[in-house]
Amino acid sequence: MLLGLPTSVTEARECLAEGAVPIGGATLVWATWQRDGFPERAMSLRELPEANVIGPEALGAAVVLNRIDDRTPEVLRRAAGSVGTGAVRRTATVGGNIVGSSLRCLLPAALVLDARATVLESDGLHETDLAEVAAKRPLLLGLHWRRPIASAYRKLPGEAGGPPPLVVATALHADGAGQHRLRVAVRDGYDVLSGSTPCDTGTGTDTGTRTGTGADAEQVLHALKGTALGDLAATAWEVVGRQVCDLLSHPGSH
Structure with missing residues (x-):
């Protein structure tokens, strides 16, 4: 197997055009290749700068999970820390988890951040939403x-x-205009459901202020039941309710 390590988007496009198979951290495909045979060409994005960004508003697809730290929002950091074992997190990548895995532990976190995806196709870079990424499984940058x-x-x-x-x-x-929006995503089995609702708490957006009250939380949960999340079983909804109440009551601690 010939492994390509592109250092630019142009080189990555050339690798794709030559039929290279993206491998991420290879944690999901190695056993299959050992059983069925290795591809002639493969490609890793670990040397591509655009795929290795880590920050408060961006994360590259080639970043391995154990590198996701407090530069990123808590929801992403905790999601990455919950995946597999330490050995897995040292090799598994963001792109492999969201695009290649059936579990997609990072997908709910990305959904509540309302994240957009940058993908690489044969004709260049494109921006798309996470629904298309999950459905079409493109090469995520x-x-x-x-x-x-x-x-x-x-x-x-x-x-x-x-x-x-x-x-x-x-x-x-x-x-x-002083408004808030709460986004919630749930992985229930292999399905991922999400919903959002306006959340008028009557305060500013300072993370150190108290953002919600019990009454606010009840109204928010009632609104969320009108989204796809309303199909959740009672046991799952109970977990959602506790987390929503905690987040609205103590936003400065998250």
């Missing part, structure tokens, strides 16, 4: 978003050999 006021992430304990554990991600955003 990176994600970018507007910094949230606060965010949170929880993955419930899973059972060995059982279904994927429940994941709940939340983020509170400034929405103009």
Whole structure:
């Protein structure tokens, strides 16, 4: 197998045109290749600057999960820290998790950040949404978003050999004119559901202020039940409710 390590977008396009298979950290494909045979050409983005960005409003697809630190929002940092073992997080990449994995532990976090994706196709770079990324599985170069006021992430304990554990991600955003918007995404089994609602808390966007009250949370949860999240089972909805109440009541701690 010939491995290409492009250092520019132009070189990456050339590798794609030559039929190179993107491999990310190879944690998801190595066993399959050992069983079925290795491709003639493969490509890693680990030397491409655009795919290695880490910051408060952007994350590259080639970043390995254990490098996601407090430069990024809490929801992404906690999501990355919940994936597999330390050995897995030292090799698995953002792109591999979102595009290549059936579990997609980072996807709920990216959804509540309202992230947009930059993808590379044969005719160049394009920006798209996460729904298209999940459906078409293009070559992801990176994600970018507007910094949230606060965010949170929880993955419930899973059972060995059982279904994927429940994941709940939340983020509170400034929405103009003193308004806020709350975004929630849930991985329930292999499905990822998301919804959002305006959240008029009557305060500014200072992360150190108290942002919500119990009454606010009840109204927000009622509104969220009118989105796709309303299809969640009662046990999953209980977890969502606790996390939403906590985030609205104590945004400065997230």
